[in-house]
Amino acid sequence: xxxxxxxxxxxxxxxxxxxxxxxxxxxxxxxxxxxxxxxxxxxxxxxxxxxxxxxxxxxxxxxxxxxxxxxxxxxxxxxxxxxxxxxxxxxxxxxxxxxxxxxxxxxxxxxxxxxxxxxxxxxxxxxxxxxxxxxxxxxxxxxxxxxxxxxxxxxxxxxxxxxxxxxxxxxxxxxxxxxxxxxxxxxxxxxxxxxxxxxxxxxxxxxxxxxxxxxxxxxxxxxxxxxxxxxxxxxxxxxxxxxxxxxxxxxxxxxxxxxxxxxxxxxxxxxxxxxxxxxxxxxxxxxxxxxxxxxxxxxxxxxxxxxxxxxxxxxxxxxxxxxxxxxxxxxxxxxxxxxxxxxx
Amino acid sequence: xxxxxxxxxxxxxxxxxxxxxxxxxxxxxxxxxxxxxxxxxxxxxxxxxxxxxxxxxxxxxxxxxxxxxxxxxxxxxxxxxxxxxxxxxxxxxxxxxxxxxxxxxxxxxxxxxxxxxxxxxxxxxxxxxxxxxxxxxxxxxxxxxxxxxxxxxxxxxxxxxxxxxxxxxxxxxxxxxxxxxxxxxxxxxxxxxxxx
Numbered sequence: 166x167x168x169x170x171x172x173x174x175x176x177x178x179x180x181x182x183x184x185x186x187x188x189x190x191x192x193x194x195x196x197x198x199x200x201x202x203x204x205x206x207x208x209x210x211x212x213x214x215x216x217x218x219x220x221x222x223x224x225x226x227x228x229x230x231x232x233x234x235x236x237x238x239x240x241x242x243x244x245x246x247x248x249x250x251x252x253x254x255x256x257x258x259x260x261x262x263x264x265x266x267x268x269x270x271x272x273x274x275x276x277x278x279x280x281x282x283x284x285x286x287x288x289x290x291x292x293x294x295x296x297x298x299x300x301x302x303x304x305x306x307x308x309x310x311x312x313x314x315x316x317x318x319x320x321x322x323x324x325x326x327x328x329x330x331x332x333x334x335x336x337x338x339x340x341x342x343x344x345x346x347x348x349x350x351x352x353x354x355x356x357x358x359x360x361x362x363x364x365x366x367x368x369x370x371x372x373x374x375x376x377x378x379x380x381x382x383x384x385x386x387x388x389x390x391x392x393x394x395x396x397x398x399x400x401x402x403x404x405x406x407x408x409x410x411x412x413x414x415x416x417x418x419x420x421x422x423x424x425x426x427x428x429x430x431x432x433x434x435x436x437x438x439x440x441x442x443x444x445x446x447x448x449x450x451x452x453x454x455x456x457x458x459x460x461x462x463x464x465x466x467x468x469x470x471x472x473x474x475x476x477x478x479x480x481x482x483x484x485x486x487x488x489x490x491x492x493x494x495x496x497x498x499x500x501x502x503x504x505x506x507x508x509x
Numbered sequence: 510x511x512x513x514x515x516x517x518x519x520x521x522x523x524x525x526x527x528x529x530x531x532x533x534x535x536x537x538x539x540x541x542x543x544x545x546x547x548x549x550x551x552x553x554x555x556x557x558x559x560x561x562x563x564x565x566x567x568x569x570x571x572x573x574x575x576x577x578x579x580x581x582x583x584x585x586x587x588x589x590x591x592x593x594x595x596x597x598x599x600x601x602x603x604x605x606x607x608x609x610x611x612x613x614x615x616x617x618x619x620x621x622x623x624x625x626x627x628x629x630x631x632x633x634x635x636x637x638x639x640x641x642x643x644x645x646x647x648x649x650x651x652x653x654x655x656x657x658x659x660x661x662x663x664x665x666x667x668x669x670x671x672x673x674x675x676x677x678x679x680x681x682x683x684x685x686x687x688x689x690x691x692x693x694x695x696x697x698x699x700x701x702x703x704x705x
Binding site for chain 2: 291295329333334335336337371397398399400401402413414415416417421422423
């Protein structure tokens with residue numbers, strides 16, 4: 166393939182950034198298109214990270230610095246890919262940015278890294294999301310944590326965390342486990358206890374899934390050291406009582422219906438594909454699963470089709486470190502492609 | 510050494526499959542249960558049950574037929590459907606309980622809780638005779654039958670003076686069609702009845 170072969174990376178979250186970084190460090194050309202002004206995607210909204218309590222913004226700053234030093238990487242901010250088609254091995258893409266400018270570009274490979282969305286929890290009438298201001302989803306809670314850290318608004322005193330909101334629920338069309346909620350919920354409850362040790366945090370769980378390096382130890386430390394209370398049972402409803410949120414649940418270990426009054430309820434909403442992912446999948450003719458996540462070809466974790474790869478949440482729910490790894494893997498696929506038959 | 514019965518409950522691997530029975534007769538798949546308890550935390554009356562809905566599912570899995578057919582909750586469930594509405598796996602618990610009540614009748618276990626059975630009997634006979642229920646007469650008959658003559662009398666008087674209780678309830682206009690309905694139902698034994 167010619168030396169000028171270019172990869173188009175759609176989505177500038179942690180997966181797309183990592184893919185661009187690896188391609189650039191290897192001397193390959195790539196265009197990174199991000200619909201927002203700032204890079205980082207979901208990670209840019211996070212207050213802390215697991216399993217090491219690091220600041221995700223430090224990670225993003227480091228990656229962005231490294232990216233900016235690379236000559237072969239161009240970043241299109243505020244830019245959406247409006248169309249893409251493949252002709253004779255070349256992808257012809259059109260883009261439009263927020264100031265109305267339009268343009269076109271060619272690429273020999275595409276990496277889709279459009280990220281994920283959270284399921285709209287207001288579908289559960291019984292949880293009161295969208296009705297009670299104290300009921301928020303997990304990404305909104307990251308902002309609550311940030312606001313507290315920045316001194317803008319104090320953290321509510323007692324907090325209940327509901328896991329599996331939308332996930333593992335056939336009746337709402339998402340029978341799958343969203344994979345990341347067990348870990349980020351532990352992180353969020355632990356962070357809340359760090360910021361306000363006198364608060365009470367309850368995590369309602371069916372089971373906790375901590376399959377990853379240092380993950381089990383992380384959750385145990387949240388329970389044992391941060392003193393977050395884990396209660397086994399999926400809450401049934403949230404009602405308002407004397408200005409507080411009353412959570413009704415069955416403690417399934419004791420086997421009795423119970424209730425607890427809290428000041429905030431955090432819903433770990435199911436991870437779902439973004440509409441942008443569906444659009445791109447349609448334009449490129451990519452195979453998706455029944456929920457709309459991009460499917461991998463047999464034998465590769467990140468290959469969607471000939472010369473089209475994907476990384477991060479557009480394939481399925483994935484945590485920060487996993488999204489980075491997929492970004493790097495997608496970059497490796499592109500390098501192998503661009504360097505086919507290259508000099509040893 | 511004396512042989513005594515072990516105090517530890519032993520699962521009966523040879524017991525007929527209750528879960529399979531529910532699948533066959535009601536097309537309800539109990540294996541979908543995630544054991545999350547969402548049914549039970551929101552249940553209108555679980556705080557008064559001997560077994561919460563989640564525990565009932567577990568009893569089904571463990572083939573605890575006797576416990577299920579004798580449990581008090583079988584008769585005190587309000588059939589409000591909240592458990593079904595909340596269930597992430599859409600397990601139709603009210604329908605399972607309907608089915609089990611039929612079984613309890615068929616196995617003549619319906620008088621395990623005689624008061625509840627009496628209440629059902631009186632209420633149904635009222636409907637059968639009049640098409641509607643007269644609360645005053647029904648409660649009076651229930652109190653006599655259970656020999657608690659003045660139970661809830663103060664509440665009854667209050668309601669009566671507020672005009673909420675009538676001495677005689679209204680009758681249904683077309684009693685013949687109602688009788689036909691009952692005749693059709695009683696023609697078959699409860700176990701054969703299709704769950705509604």
